[in-house]
Amino acid sequence: MAKKIISGKKGGSTSSRTPVEQPDDLQSVAKEKILLALGEGEFAGELTGQNIFLDGTPLLNADGSSNFSGVNWDFRSGTQDQTYIQGLPGTENEISVGTTITETSGFTRTFTDSTLSAIRLRIQWPSLFEQEDNGDLNGYSIAYNIAVSTDGGAFQTVIDTAVTGKTTTGYERSHRVDLPQDGSTWTVRLTRTTAVQNSARFGDTMTLESYTEVIDAKLRYPNTALLYMEFDSSQFSGNVPQITCEPKGRMIRVPDNYDPDSRTYTGEWDGTFKIAWTDNPAWVFYDLVVTDRFGLGDRLTADNIDKWTLYTVAQYCDELVPDGLGGSGTEPRFKCDVYVQNRSDAYTVFRDFAAIFRGMTYWSGDQIVALADMPRDVDYNYTNANVIDGQFAYSSSNTKTRYTSALVSYSDPDNGYANAVQPVFEPDLVTRYKTFNQLELTAIACTRQSEADRRGRWGILTNSQDRIVTFQVGLDGDIPLPGYIIAVADEYLSGRVAGGRISSVNGRVITLDRTPDALEGDRLQLNLPSGTSEARTIESIAENIVTVSVAYSETPEAESVWVVESTEVLAQLYRVSMISIDDDGNFSITGSAYDPSKYDAIDNGAQLDSRPISVIPAGTQNAPQNIVIDEYSVVNQGISLQTMRVQWDPTPNALAYEAQWRRNSSNWINVPRTSTISFEVPAIYTGTYQVRVRAINAAEISSGWSTSALTELTGKVGNPPLPVGFSATTNVVWGITLSWGFPDNTEDTLKTTIQYATNAEGTDATLLSDVAYPSHVYVMQGLLAGQGFWFRAQLVDKTGNQSGFTDWIHGEASENIPDIIGDISKQIEDSPAFQGINRDLSSNAAAILENALANNATVNRQYAQYGEVKAEILTVSTTIADTNQALADLETQLTAEIGETQALIDEKLTANVTDDGTASATFALEVGVTRSGTFYSGGMAIGIAPNASGSYVSTVVFDADQFGIYSGGTPGNYQLAFSVFNGQTFINQAFIQDASITNAKIGDFIQSNNYVSGSTGWSINKNGGAEFSNVTIRGTVIATTGQLSNVVVDSTCTVQSLRAENIQGDLLIASEFANNKVIGARNNPNAIVQNQLYPIVSFSGAPFVRRLTFTNLVNFIQSQRNVIQLVTTTGVVVDSFDTGNPPSGGNTIPRSISVSIPATSYDVTEVLYVRWTSRGGAFEADFNGNVFVFKSSSAITWDI
Known part of the structure; x- marks a missing residue:
């Protein structure tokens, strides 16, 4: 049995992983659509994504890559029959759909309304994500496309795109599908190309929420170049970017033999035009003149502009010059790259556009002529022989x-x-x-x-090259026009005979009127019969007979002008800048120095060549000789006036002269520099005159002064008379008006000198103004109310003589309160501050918003409504920065409204600086209530702005029925210090240092701050009681009762009725003779002289009739008969009697004397005389007793 091996592994432990979720990165897209009017069409255009910019960045790079996504644009060149631009809706009809789109179930819809312009599909993704195996939540991508079939044809894909990213809260986007306008029915199809995952790990649902039928506003804007832009605003943080572009601008008229691209001209021009684009400034200038839509074409025709001269200028503009970048690069000399956005007057526009090609414009006959500062041959010649007096005047x-x-x-x-x-x-x-x-x-x-x-x-x-020449000529001054080049041969400047007139012509042989300083090889330049100048090389010369190498293109005529130029001396060249004609038909020509070598220096950096125009040594200059002073009489308006005339001999090599003169060793008076050898001074005064003159040559080297002898001249005697009727006003608000007149025979007055001072003695006299004659009014402005000064004036004539000053007179600014208040009110009402509280308070938010959007303002609006109950806070901030102004404006409006009852608060702050250098700042706050159809308002404003004189003034204005200023630091403890109520001002307590009051009503009393009854100060109470320590009264005093102590009544006091216990004065005066007073001697035959006055008594006169009475009889002793008279100081006989024939040995006649003394005055000493009128001799008059002088009165009546 086989062995069975059992094996295994040791178990281990691992840590858990937390899934990661990607942040949402999809946001709904808002599209900005903008239609720009670029300008008057037709434009050449040539716009691409590379020359259209958003905030300075081109849509496309040079390699074709895009800098922005989702940008659409369209362009119209501005033709008469151009089509409209799709994308700007006029009416829309949105239809809800709510259909889920899958790869197998899309959306297809057919549209049969032939008026439709586009279909807009609104697509939504409730969520978009993908969950990975590890639990991470990331973004996902879904592809889809939109196709259109027209009139049953094949589908054409118009949009093929995808949505990529992550969202868990939903994402929407819209697509506009423009419908081809050559069809009548369209089928739109939306197809999803990414398969549906059908998994909870994917959020990939795609729905079509709605579609919108769009009918565009089909506005073609004929003759206007248009640029349409559509883009995703999220790429610009929600702001509107600055849109710029570089199109080729308006197509204009150009010669039909002109190729604008190569800037070449083929063959001869027959004067006809074609339409093409060019930036040649000469043809842009031409188009401005003849175009009727924005130029002068509605007033002028093509015949009113010299196109042939402009053709030459245009060729000069197109010539190639080095581009300044090194190497062999070239560029056109002048180009016109301009975008005109503002209207202006025609003269200014033409001047500015002509300046592009260094041009000047003027009206000649019935044409506008435009010339450029460019190389030009000599058009005409001038010498000492064909200008008036042979004189050229130079300045610089x-x-x-x-x-x-x-x-x-x-x-x-x-x-x-x-x-x-x-x-x-x-x-x-x-x-x-x-x-x-x-x-x-x-x-x-x-x-x-x-x-x-x-x-x-x-x-x-x-x-x-700023030398200016001016001279006068006859009819040939009509030949050169402004901008022409003239040659000037001035022998006084050149030091050579280089110009004159032709005596005769025989082929190439020219006989001149004088022998020129010329050699063979020099150039002979002539004015030809056609009015042009032409030069030929001198082949031979024999005194004044010159033979040229080649015949002139026209046969010169006798008396024509000739000019010789050599390598040593050339004629001066000038460009004609001004021509005028006087009443005698003489032309005055002014020209500025013309240097043909400067153009090569400008374009190529070449060295400037200095033209040799004189052989006169620059180191020294001789002084003028033989200065003569005389005078002659001129009758002006029946008045004979003497004029001083000064002359001297011409000085070799002198180009100009400076002179000075003086009278009676006074200061030297300058005479303007002149090229002539004389000057005059009109309306001179008698005196001793002296003149000095010095000469100046072409190198601006001056000689020493040459002084004349002292010469006595007889002119007006004395100095100018004083101004007549010099007066100063007291009724001008914030000012004083001074006026005066001029006496007869003061037409030579130069000015009126006015001085002012703060006191009548004029110890601080200061010059106020020198007022040029014949002005006779001067207004001193900017004064305080009631501010006064003392003034005096004198006349100064054109020769410096002074009349001497008038007496000091006083004037002051008006103290009339109604006038002052009226002027103050007008100034305040004209101020921006007043306008700030005088605005029409409007709660029309729509109008405010519309105005704000038109000015690119930022708006913040908070609004609430419950039925007819409305509340709103609207804030509008506006900032503008352009070529005309810088403006910052902030306005906040609060509105509360129930039905027709409305409450408003409006706060507006404005700061403004304009391109002319003026500035203003204003703060205004207004409140208002509308109730029962009546509007109640109040407000305040603070502003600062320039006034009419240009100085800046600050203004504070309040609009209130009740106005108060309170003091006190704790609530409930306020005290009203100052208030305005119903148009009246109330002040609780006031300290006033200096006040002017027209009318004042004192409620109880007014008194000085040191008033102590019966001791110091003064007081007036409302009952009419007054107390003063000292009073000086210069007018009338009327009193019904009173008491006077220690009063002195001077001699000018008249008392009609007086009751007094003791009177001291001369209402009754008396004198007692201590001894007998005797006149004459009874035993002396020579004692009395016939008709001689012998004084008896003397006393003070009086302005009323009085009676003089002797209490005792007066004894007259005589030896012969006589007639005796009593006579007053004024020669009035108050008594006369005949003594009759005396007995032998004489007798004594006693007589009672009481006579009436006529009225005289208090300052006269009255004397009573006695005289014997028949004869002289041994006569005597004895006086003794008392004499009384008294005023008769009706207070005593006789009762018997």
């Missing part, structure tokens, strides 16, 4: 405006067309000007660094 800028470097902004396509800066530097100019001055410019429509460099270099080099 100073070194502060000479640029040596540039910063050029352009759009960089390698950085999403963001702005980039290209620096340009010209070291030779830095060395020349010894300064570093930077030009900053924006290269419009430029996307190439090399072109930006060329534009900057053109700006620097053109600026360095």
